[in-house]
Amino acid sequence: MPNLKGIFQGKQKFVTVKAGTVREEAPDGLWTKCGKCGGILYKKELTLNLGLCGDCGFHFRLSARERIAITLDENSLVEYDEELLTVDPLGFPGYNIKVEAAKQATGLDEAIITGKGSIDGYPVLAGFMDFSFVGASMGSVVGEKVARLFERAARQRVPVIIFCASGGARMQEGMFSLMQMAKTAASCARLSGTRTLYISVLTNPTTAGVFASFGSLGDIIIAEPGALVGFTGQRVIEETIRQKLPPGFQTAEFALEHGLIDMIVDRRNMRKTLGSLLSLHGGRRQDAG
Amino acid sequence: MINLGLEFEKPLIELEKRIEDLKEFGLKKGIDLSNEIAILEKKADTLRKEIFENLTPWQRIMIARHPKRPTALEYINLIFDEFIEFRGDRAFRDDGAIVGGIAGLGGRPVTVIGTQKGRDTKENIARNFGMPHPEGYRKALRLMKQAEKFRRPIVSFVDVVGAYPGVEAEERGQGLAIAHNIAEMAKLATSIIVVITGEGGSGGALAVGVGDKLIMLENAYFSVISPEGCAAILWKDGSRAQEAAEMLKLTAPDLKAQGFIDEMLHEPQGAAHKDGVAMARVIREAITRGIDELSGIPPRRLIERRYARLRRTGEFAVREIPASDLPMAAAGNEDMPITPDLPDLEGGCDET
Ligand SMILES: [Zn+2]
Numbered sequence: 001m002p003n004l005k006g007i008f009q010g011k012q013k014f015v016t017v018k019a020g021t022v023r024e025e026a027p028d029g030l031w032t033k034c035g036k037c038g039g040i041l042y043k044k045e046l047t048l049n050l051g052l053c054g055d056c057g058f059h060f061r062l063s064a065r066e067r068i069a070i071t072l073d074e075n076s077l078v079e080y081d082e083e084l085l086t087v088d089p090l091g092f093p094g095y096n097i098k099v100e101a102a103k104q105a106t107g108l109d110e111a112i113i114t115g116k117g118s119i120d121g122y123p124v125l126a127g128f129m130d131f132s133f134v135g136a137s138m139g140s141v142v143g144e145k146v147a148r149l150f151e152r153a154a155r156q157r158v159p160v161i162i163f164c165a166s167g168g169a170r171m172q173e174g175m176f177s178l179m180q181m182a183k184t185a186a187s188c189a190r191l192s193g194t195r196t197l198y199i200s201v202l203t204n205p206t207t208a209g210v211f212a213s214f215g216s217l218g219d220i221i222i223a224e225p226g227a228l229v230g231f232t233g234q235r236v237i238e239e240t241i242r243q244k245l246p247p248g249f250q251t252a253e254f255a256l257e258h259g260l261i262d263m264i265v266d267r268r269n270m271r272k273t274l275g276s277l278l279s280l281h282g283g284r285r286q287d288a289g
Numbered sequence: 290m291i292n293l294g295l296e297f298e299k300p301l302i303e304l305e306k307r308i309e310d311l312k313e314f315g316l317k318k319g320i321d322l323s324n325e326i327a328i329l330e331k332k333a334d335t336l337r338k339e340i341f342e343n344l345t346p347w348q349r350i351m352i353a354r355h356p357k358r359p360t361a362l363e364y365i366n367l368i369f370d371e372f373i374e375f376r377g378d379r380a381f382r383d384d385g386a387i388v389g390g391i392a393g394l395g396g397r398p399v400t401v402i403g404t405q406k407g408r409d410t411k412e413n414i415a416r417n418f419g420m421p422h423p424e425g426y427r428k429a430l431r432l433m434k435q436a437e438k439f440r441r442p443i444v445s446f447v448d449v450v451g452a453y454p455g456v457e458a459e460e461r462g463q464g465l466a467i468a469h470n471i472a473e474m475a476k477l478a479t480s481i482i483v484v485i486t487g488e489g490g491s492g493g494a495l496a497v498g499v500g501d502k503l504i505m506l507e508n509a510y511f512s513v514i515s516p517e518g519c520a521a522i523l524w525k526d527g528s529r530a531q532e533a534a535e536m537l538k539l540t541a542p543d544l545k546a547q548g549f550i551d552e553m554l555h556e557p558q559g560a561a562h563k564d565g566v567a568m569a570r571v572i573r574e575a576i577t578r579g580i581d582e583l584s585g586i587p588p589r590r591l592i593e594r595r596y597a598r599l600r601r602t603g604e605f606a607v608r609e610i611p612a613s614d615l616p617m618a619a620a621g622n623e624d625m626p627i628t629p630d631l632p633d634l635e636g637g638c639d640e641t
Pocket residue numbers: 034035036037038039053054055056057058
């Protein structure tokens with residue numbers, strides 16, 4: 001792994017201490033509480049530690065920018081389709097305001113950043129979803145960016161890696177939103193036809209419409225430890241079956257046990273694992289020679 | 290007959306009952322009341338038109354969910370000359386919430402798929418109220434691949450509130466099953482006609498709802514989320530589903546205006562459950578028309594068309610970027626397409 005301390009400290013633009021989850025789970029001050037062991041963590045230290053709890057290894061949620069910083073080679077990302085902007089196709093009450101607020105809060109235009117970059121020198125087309133932008137729900141812009149990413153990859157024959165996170169479809173866009181499942185799945189199937197590698201990485205949480213489209217269509221499906229991974233929301237299931245759900249239901253570990261994903265990879269090993277997979281799929285280092 | 294009238298139909302039902310009573314009375318007493326009856330019948334006609342031509346989204350949803358609304362198997366038996374059911378996903382079990390098989394339509398073989406609700410409590414339990422498990426979607430996919438192999442068109446009847454929200458469904462990969470169906474249907478080398486007859490419940494409907502021609506009954510709906518679910522998220526109050534139904538723009542006329550469906554089929558007076566036979570006749574004509582239209586298109590072109598159709602869905606704006614700021618040249622990006630030119634489909638279908 002490259003010098004991550006350097007990445008975090010040197011690149012103010014990409015990493016700030018007020019990351020989505022960290023802020024969410026500890027609205028005040030410099031300290032935050034671990035969601036798993038309850039330990040009190042110094043936020044700055046958490047940031048330096050890939051967003052992991054030093055005591056129990058709990059994986060805190062990362063913003064797209066933070067994820068980019070710990071995943072791609074430094075300065076390697078060239079963003080795609082930044083110019084796409086969300087509209088309100090149904091005139092859905094409150095939608096514009098919600099999107100505007102998300103933009104303000106995150107500094108993003110939408111719930112995914114896509115682009116071309118490299119991991120350990122291997123070129124990739126990558127997508128990074130950001131849960132703090134309207135729950136990383138998939139509307140027209142997210143769907144379009146993902147579809148274009150797959151299409152570019154198909155033309156360039158460069159592997160795709162998408163770090164998924166999503167609460168599901170962007171219901172405020174109605175049918176336009178639902179159809180993004182079909183659009184992204186269709187372009188993913190096209191990519192597959194060109195025998196180009198696609199790895200989906202499921203981070204906490206990846207559910208509903210994203211899980212039931214490109215999230216589940218990776219040649220290789222990786223999940224982060226403890227990530228919530230599933231189709232139907234737990235509250236809906238509980239209301240239907242009128243029972244408490246078993247512990248660990250819809251976790252990455254549950255998905256692995258039931259044969260739904262290939263592996264669980266700790267954040268500390270993610271770059272190395274992705275690098276190996278890219279290499280084994282015939283990846284050629286850009287900076288070689 | 291059990292009275293399964295809907296709330297908004299009540300004035301009409303009352304009027305119809307008065308007409309019946311009057312007829313009976315006249316017959317019993319030997320009085321000619323035909324004038325009075327004719328007046329009332331005319332009034333009933335006007336009222337019926339008034340009600341059914343001005344249905345709110347919520348009223349349409351009530352009709353789509355009506356317990357008497359014809360089911361997939363009822364339509365299949367009325368529409369096709371012959372239907373032979375095939376069962377099972379060849380892996381886990383046969384899911385009664387999805388039916389499928391081979392059928393004849395005017396002498397032509399077609400593969401038929403349908404999400405299947407029950408007619409009564411007993412059948413509903415057997416069919417899980419028409420909510421499929423992953424094995425149901427996998428059965429559907431198996432049959433659709435079979436259709437592709439034997440080059441016969443697929444007709445898919447959709448009437449499903451949603452994929453089943455259960456523990457076992459998650460264990461067996463509900464999300465994966467839906468994703469695979471959608472991806473495979475997008476590239477199937479045979480024509481697919483989708484008929485949304487009742488409820489189009491989100492991903493669970495989309496998993497059997499991708500096609501070359503989308504036909505929708507007038508009072509069916511198709512939505513990213515149930516109005517109840519939407520209301521629960523927006524206001525923490527599922528009982529405000531009527532308002533949510535307005536906002537989601539989920540009716541057939543809405544979706545026709547949005548360009549998602551190709552054809553909206555009018556329902557018989559008083560909706561499909563009042564005359565399933567007439568409804569089936571209309572659907573049969575639309576399906577036949579659709580198959581005729583698509584039959585001349587080579588599979589490869591069909592796939593391109595279907596892809597283009599899915600590809601254009603979505604509404605967004607494009608921010609103006611000064612040409613000098615475009616990252617293209619600097620980054621060595623060989624392409625920045627808006628309309629995709631499509632990659633080769635290796636191992637794809639032939640042109641015949
Ligand atoms: Zn901890």
